[in-house]
Amino acid sequence: xxxxxxxxxxxxxxxxxxxxxxxxxxxxxxxxxxxxxxxxxxxxxxxxxxxxxxxxxxxxxxxxxxxxxxxxxxxxxxxxxxxxxxxxxxxxxxxxxxxxxxxxxxxxxxxxxxxxxxxxxxxxxxxxxxxxxxxxxxxxxxxxxxxxxxxxxxxxxxxxxxxxxxxxxxxxxxxxxxxxxxxxxxxxxxxxxxxxxxxxxxxxxxxxxxxxxxxxxxxxxxxxxxxxxxxxxxxxxxxxxxxxxxxxxxxxxxxxxxxxxxxxxxxxxxxxxxxxxxxxxxxxxxxxxxxxxxxxxxxxxxxxxxxxxxxxxxxxxxxxxxxxxxxxxxxxxxxxxxxxxxxxxxxxxxxxxxxxxxxxxxxxxxxxxxxxxxxxxxxxxxxxxxxxxxxxxxxxxxxxxxx
Amino acid sequence: xxxxxxxxxxxxxxxxxxxxxxxxxxxxxxxxxxxxxxxxxxxxxxxxxxxxxxxxxxxxxxxxxxxxxxxxxxxxxxxxxxxxxxxxxxxxxxxxxxxxxxxxxxxxxxxxxxxxxxxxxxxxxxxxxxxxxxxxxxxxxxxxxxxxxxxxxxxxx
Ligand code: SF4
Numbered sequence: 001x002x003x004x005x006x007x008x009x010x011x012x013x014x015x016x017x018x019x020x021x022x023x024x025x026x027x028x029x030x031x032x033x034x035x036x037x038x039x040x041x042x043x044x045x046x047x048x049x050x051x052x053x054x055x056x057x058x059x060x061x062x063x064x065x066x067x068x069x070x071x072x073x074x075x076x077x078x079x080x081x082x083x084x085x086x087x088x089x090x091x092x093x094x095x096x097x098x099x100x101x102x103x104x105x106x107x108x109x110x111x112x113x114x115x116x117x118x119x120x121x122x123x124x125x126x127x128x129x130x131x132x133x134x135x136x137x138x139x140x141x142x143x144x145x146x147x148x149x150x151x152x153x154x155x156x157x158x159x160x161x162x163x164x165x166x167x168x169x170x171x172x173x174x175x176x177x178x179x180x181x182x183x184x185x186x187x188x189x190x191x192x193x194x195x196x197x198x199x200x201x202x203x204x205x206x207x208x209x210x211x212x213x214x215x216x217x218x219x220x221x222x223x224x225x226x227x228x229x230x231x232x233x234x235x236x237x238x239x240x241x242x243x244x245x246x247x248x249x250x251x252x253x254x255x256x257x258x259x260x261x262x263x264x265x266x267x268x269x270x271x272x273x274x275x276x277x278x279x280x281x282x283x284x285x286x287x288x289x290x291x292x293x294x295x296x297x298x299x300x301x302x303x304x305x306x307x308x309x310x311x312x313x314x315x316x317x318x319x320x321x322x323x324x325x326x327x328x329x330x331x332x333x334x335x336x337x338x339x340x341x342x343x344x345x346x347x348x349x350x351x352x353x354x355x356x357x358x359x360x361x362x363x364x365x366x367x368x369x370x371x372x373x374x375x376x377x378x379x380x381x382x383x384x385x386x387x388x389x390x391x392x393x394x395x396x397x398x399x400x401x402x403x
Numbered sequence: 404x405x406x407x408x409x410x411x412x413x414x415x416x417x418x419x420x421x422x423x424x425x426x427x428x429x430x431x432x433x434x435x436x437x438x439x440x441x442x443x444x445x446x447x448x449x450x451x452x453x454x455x456x457x458x459x460x461x462x463x464x465x466x467x468x469x470x471x472x473x474x475x476x477x478x479x480x481x482x483x484x485x486x487x488x489x490x491x492x493x494x495x496x497x498x499x500x501x502x503x504x505x506x507x508x509x510x511x512x513x514x515x516x517x518x519x520x521x522x523x524x525x526x527x528x529x530x531x532x533x534x535x536x537x538x539x540x541x542x543x544x545x546x547x548x549x550x551x552x553x554x555x556x557x558x559x560x
């Protein structure tokens with residue numbers, strides 16, 4: 001009986017397969033290099049209808065060099081009729097997740113967090129620019145079918161715990177390279193308690209444990225979500241596959257946690273870090289920038305003023321619009337938050353919220369490597385609720401359940 | 404394929420931000436990446452990379468998919484990279500760019516000559532017995548021997 005990866009790639013773990021790519025995408029960062037390499041290959045685009053170019057990393061452009069590089073890629077994408085989203089539309093993974101990825105598909109992105117799209121029951125993984133250029137030229141790629149780590153989720157979250165705490169918890173348990181070359185498969189009745197946003201958060205961090213993909217089986221929740229985008233999809237029934245490793249997590253036991261600066265797997269209960277001063281709080285990214293996250297942030301802030309600068313960046317235009325229509329943006333502004341344009345924002349430390357030498361940021365992102373958000377700065381990773389409590393206190397605080 | 408060079412030792416979990424920092428990625432001149440390799444880890448390292456074999460700890464190249472990391476090392480003259488395990492995207496990128504990689508736990512001292520023999524599947528520090536390397540898949544060997552994926556595709560036209 002196959003695992004979900006084996007089923008989608010139609011071969012047993014350990015084999016190498018050549019596979020047609022159903023959906024391939026680049027962003028403005030990796031797209032520039034992909035385009036350069038594609039040109040040296042010297043072939044036409046094999047399957048332009050399956051390729052996307054989405055601007056998110058430095059969008060809008062931060063320097064004239066960036067603007068020039070983007071102009072070339074923009075011209076190429078529009079001239080060849082690729083699915084193209086310009087600055088302000090949002091983060092590639094979020095946009096692809098807004099109805100462009102279906103269960104059972106093979107999705108390749110030139111970005112390591114492409115695993116996010118495993119939330120839809122697709123096999124989604126990241127590659128570099130040369131692999132992507134080869135996909136542009138041939139429509140195919142080769143993949144080694146990964147062994148699978150099965151993560152069995154039971155129960156329900158309690159208190160102010162959320163999907164991000166679960167994600168950090170499993171990365172902490174597996175370690176930064178605990179699942180290298182493997183896929184994670186999330187199963188069990190606890191998955192039903194997770195919304196699509198929560199599943200995307202969970203799948204997003206698969207790469208932080210070294211995994212190639214992080215998959216959820218498409219179920220009723222997936223069906224309903226995709227129906228809103230006009231897609232009729234079938235549910236995927238889990239089989240009893242052969243797993244390389246199994247991990248059981250009771251959601252009721254998960255507590256609010258943060259990852260210490262430098263390592264995503266250095267996960268500690270928030271309660272043990274209370275009173276650590278922070279200079280900035282950042283809520284956004286492909287991990288936690290969705291409508292549900294913004295809404296939860298507003299709910300936790302409850303109209304009170306933040307005590308440190310708090311940068312909020314919605315993951316997409318749709319997310320932002322939804323937040324505007326629901327009055328969430330107004331509440332965040334009244335609380336003193338700064339709202340950035342949809343995109344990656346300061347996540348990669350190049351614009352719109354970079355931190356300075358010795359400064360500390362509590363971020364809802366997925367990566368806290370040294371210098372990532374600015375040279376000499378430190379990043380703690382946590383949930384939206386922890387970000388809210390920390391923003392209100394100016395020091396790391398455990399989240400309270402909003403009344 | 405046999406690769407020889409002076410060992411440059413690196414710790415475990417060296418991520419792609421440490422190999423080449425995000426602030427250098429956007430440029431009209433990709434030849435600048437090599438000079439900034441490992442800048443945030445040790446600014447003196449870049450000058451020692453030409454002719455070197457990097458001997459790193461586990462999980463080398465974790466983090467982002469940025470191919471600039473493998474490219475910076477190749478362009479700086481790194482002959483090969485040896486580590487007990489690699490992050491998978493970095494591993495693929497290196498092979499695609501024609502930068503040989505070997506998965507082995509190699510014990511050696513900084514500066515001594517090391518050899519990676521991809522056919523024999525071994526890595527060896529000068530005066531010691533060779534250790535086994537995890538074999539590369541036939542697909543990866545084919546790409547490496549062609550000098551990278553672009554070269555392989557161009558030959559197939
Ligand atoms: S939000 Fe951050 S992690 Fe996500 S794609 Fe953008 S830069 Fe990468």
